[in-house]
Amino acid sequence: MISTTEWIVTIAGLAIFISLDLIAAIMRRNKKTTIGEAAFWTIVYVGTAILFGALLPQWGDKVMQKEYFAGWLTEYALSVDNIFVFIIILGTLKIEKEKQHLVLLLGILLTIGIRGLMIPAGATLISKFGWIFFFFGAFLIYTAWSLAKESEDDEWEEGRMVRFLESKGVSAFTIALVALGLTNLVFSLDSIPAIFGLTKNAYVVTTANVFALMGLRQLYFLLEELLERLIYLSKGLSVILGFIGIKMIFEAFHEVGVHEIAGIHLPTVSIEASLLTIIGILAVTAVTSLAVTRNKKVA
Numbered sequence: 001m002i003s004t005t006e007w008i009v010t011i012a013g014l015a016i017f018i019s020l021d022l023i024a025a026i027m028r029r030n031k032k033t034t035i036g037e038a039a040f041w042t043i044v045y046v047g048t049a050i051l052f053g054a055l056l057p058q059w060g061d062k063v064m065q066k067e068y069f070a071g072w073l074t075e076y077a078l079s080v081d082n083i084f085v086f087i088i089i090l091g092t093l094k095i096e097k098e099k100q101h102l103v104l105l106l107g108i109l110l111t112i113g114i115r116g117l118m119i120p121a122g123a124t125l126i127s128k129f130g131w132i133f134f135f136f137g138a139f140l141i142y143t144a145w146s147l148a149k150e151s152e153d154d155e156w157e158e159g160r161m162v163r164f165l166e167s168k169g170v171s172a173f174t175i176a177l178v179a180l181g182l183t184n185l186v187f188s189l190d191s192i193p194a195i196f197g198l199t200k201n202a203y204v205v206t207t208a209n210v211f212a213l214m215g216l217r218q219l220y221f222l223l224e225e226l227l228e229r230l231i232y233l234s235k236g237l238s239v240i241l242g243f244i245g246i247k248m249i250f251e252a253f254h255e256v257g258v259h260e261i262a263g264i265h266l267p268t269v270s271i272e273a274s275l276l277t278i279i280g281i282l283a284v285t286a287v288t289s290l291a292v293t294r295n296k297k298v299a
Contacts, residue, residue, distance in 0.1 A: 002203040006059050010203070014210050017048075018109065025105040025217070033100075038221035045215025049076075052211060060203070063271065067199035068208055070275040074198065074244070075212035077237055077282055078191050080230075082183070083220050089179045093172045103173065104217040107180030114185055115209050118192050123202045133252035136193040140245030143190050148238035190241065197244040197251075198274055229293040236285030240278055247274065 049072055056065045086107075090100050125132050165175045195205050223230075247269045253259070259266055 002060065007203065010207065014207075014214075018112070018210075018214065021214070021217070022105060022109070025102045033218070033221045035222065038218045041218040042215055042222050045211075045218065049211035049214070052207065064199075064201060064204055066271045066275055067201060067204045070198045070271055070278055071195040071204055071208035072212055073275070073278050073282065074194055074240060075191055075208055077233075077240065077278075078187065078194070079212050079216050080219065080223070080233065082187050083216070083223060086180065086183075086220055089176060089183065093176050093179075095172060095176050099173065100220075103176045103180065104220055106177055108213050108216050110177075110181045111188065112210060112213055114181075114188050115192065115213075116206075118188055119202060119205050119209070122192050122196055123200070123205070126196060126200055131252055131256055133197075133248045133255060136196065137245045137248030137252060140190070140193055140197065140241045140248065144238040144240075144242035144245060147234050147241065193248070194241060194244050197248040198271065230286065230289045231293060232285050232289045236281050239281050243277055243281075244274075 053065055053068045053072065056068055086104065090103065095103055165178065166172075170178075191209070192205075195208060199205060250266050250269065253261075253266050254268065
């Protein structure tokens with residue numbers, strides 16, 4: 001059980017880290033982020049997330065550690081998928097390279113705020129209504145199916161909203177912030193149920209989400225030129241979401257006292273199995289994508 005003091009120290013530490021990133025983004029708002037800088041800070045943020053997970057048993061326990069890594073990996077992978085949409089948004093609006101990192105950081109801070117409101121609400125619903133896992137599980141399976149059949153030719157859904165704001169004379173910078181905010185809200189509707197399918201611990205859910213989002217700005221610049229090679233990323237994420245959705249439905253049946261159907265026992269998927277499954281799917285997705293596109297020139 002995480003104490004109030006540990007919550008306060010964690011939130012304060014994360015707030016300081018995010019504030020430093022915001023200050024750096026503002027100071028460099030007229031400078032272009034290089035690949036080298038993006039790679040360095042991506043390593044710093046990923047390393048910090050891994051270090052936090054490694055030290056977590058010092059004030060938590062081993063179960064929380066496994067849940068954290070499973071949740072962080074899932075949220076980070078979903079965040080990488082978000083970058084596809086970020087590239088479309090900033091490219092469509094022709095946001096200058098020098099200003100992109102500030103737009104991205106403000107959009108990410110907005111996402112943290114949105115999830116900060118959604119996580120307590122989700123935790124409250126789960127604690128009071130165990131059967132809500134049926135709804136969350138079905139929603140994730142539907143999302144997985146939609147993601148699996150998604151085509152590269154599909155039109156960006158926020159396009160109409162952008163055209164409307166442009167017609168009203170709203171600046172491209174402001175439109176980008178609004179578009180990123182709406183997009184992040186939509187993505188949060190997928191990611192929050194997904195991580196609750198791996199853990200009900202609000203501390204783990206919160207820290208995994210924040211660490212997955214921190215450094216996303218640098219990752220954008222690092223992967224911007226390489227994302228076209230990750231052609232199976234959406235397919236891999238759809239499998240992960242489908243797996244978690246099925247896991248949640250099994251848990252929902254157990255919550256209402258149903259442990260078998262038609263004589264078939266409903267399994268309980270351990271966090272260790274979940275973690276290994278997520279790592280395996282991401283590894284296969286990345287290796288297959290890079291192998292298929294190894295002779296493809298990066299634009």
